[in-house]
Amino acid sequence: MTFSALGWNPAPGEPDVVRRSAAELTGVSEIAEDAGALLRAISTGGALATWTGTAADNFRLTLEQLCADLGLLQRSYHDAAGALTAYASGLDSAQQEALRAESDAAAATADRDDAAQRVNAATIEARGQASIVNNAIVRANGATAQLALATATGNAIAADEQTRKLQQEQRTIRQANSLRDQANLRAQDAQRGHDAAAKRLDAAKLLGSHAQELREDAARVAEKALHAASDEGIKPLDPMTKFWDSTKEFLGSKEFDQFLTVLSDVGQLFVDMALPLTIVCAGVALLGGPLTFAAALAIGSAVSRIGVGLQAVAFVGRAAQTAVNPEHSDKLVNAGVALGIGAMSLRGGGVRGKVLELGGQVKRSLAYADNRTLSGAARKLLWTEFTVAKRSPAEMVSMVANGREVVNGMKNAAGNDLYADLTDYRPPGHAVVQEDTEQQITEFVEDQAIERMVGVFR
DSSP, X not given: OOOTTTSSOSSXXXXXXXXXXXXXXXHHHHHHHHHXXXXXXXHTSHHHXXXXXXXXXXXXXXXXXXXXXXXXXXXXXXXXXXXXXXXXXXXXXXHHHHHHHXXXXXXXXXXXXXXXXXXXXXXXXXHHHHHHHHHHHHHHHHHHHHHHHHHHHTOHHHHHHHHHHHHHHHHHHHHHHHHHHHHHHHHHHHXXXXXXXXXXXXXXXXXXXXXXXXXXXXXHHHHHHHHHHHHHSOOOOOHHHHHHHHXXXXXXXXXXXXXXXXXXXXXXXXXXXXXHHHHHHHHHHGGGOHHHHHHHHHHHHHHHHHHHHHHHHHHHHHHHHHHHOGGGHHHHHHHHHHHHHHHHTTGGGHHHHHHXXXXXXXXXXXXXXXXXXXXXXXXXXXXXXXXXXXXXHHHHHHHHHTHHHHHXXXXXXXXXXXXXXXXXXXXXXXXXXXXXXXXXXXXXXIIIIIHHHHGGGO
16 A cells, blocks of 8 residues: 555554564474473483483483573563564554554545635636626726716717616626625635645544554564563573684584694695705705805705794694694694604704705815815715715615725725825824724724715715
8 A cells, every 4th residue: 555645654564474473483482392391301201310420411411401491492482472463463553543544634635635626616716707897897887978978968869778788787797796706605615625624634644643653662562572582582602602612613623623634744744855855956056156055055944944834833723623622632742743853953053054064074074184175086986986876875875884895995996095195184083093094994984974975865
């Protein structure tokens, strides 16, 4: 319905829809009531009474809380349904009154418009008759003047003619005045009808306003009752509790556990590959000069630190996971061990320090006390045994284990000059090597030269 006469809908809404919603809430209330009764019957049953232990106690506590929550749910939905039912009745009453107001307003509007038309028609007619009167008066005055002239000249015929005209105009004036008066009366009567209809329209609008107030009052009562019903129900979790529950659910999820495993594995991979990667990069970078060599060391150090950082993040994640579920404590221990080993690899400058230390050891192993380098024969031996041969790590370790054979090969390849030069070497912190002490020379070559070179490949 448009409520065009009132100009607005005093009581919008659909009571049937509100009643259907109330019926749905009532259905939920009944389901909660039935479920609560069933659970209470279970809690007092003989089977549960004979169950003992921690699990039984926890089950009883959970069951009691569930029964209490179902009771709150039943009362909340029951009261909410009652609030909607009452609102539907109030809305019905308001809409009935609004319909009456619209009907009264429509009738009053029609009467007012009809009266306005009658007032307009009577007014026009009265004005027309007044014009006729004015014209007749003008003609009557002319006939009077002509009659006076004819009488003065003794023209009896003209005097009779003007007398007839004067009488006719006087009759016209009387008739037009009468019709004008009647039209004015009709206009006045129609105006009174118009005013009465306007008052009835105002009364209808007041009735519409009252219907609107009825609906608004019913809505306010229903709103208050719904808030009360909501307060009686199961209390919603506060934001912090919701956040904590969501966090616990996330930390305990399988996906988060898998993410931490991958993160730890990737971090371990970075730590493990940092030293070999740095050695390879440094070896290649030597061809490019000091700057590229320094860049290679920086790359290796960054890879190592990234790996340790990933392990640290994984450790923090495992700590949070264990705080939520202590069953993950073994994974926390593993993450801590991995982080500790990774952190130890950063000591002494990390990968960069190890490479520089290794280079220093090799340099010291290939130098005399007076800083003179090995002879050409020794360099040739190192080239053929370590570089050109491209031996595997297992082969190099075997060579270390068989250091004496390597020494003999070096002696035969380098000749007596190399042997004599080695006897002149003064190892730091040791006594002068005697020329006839071949065993000491052998131990020196094994410990200071070959084993340190092979250490690169371990």
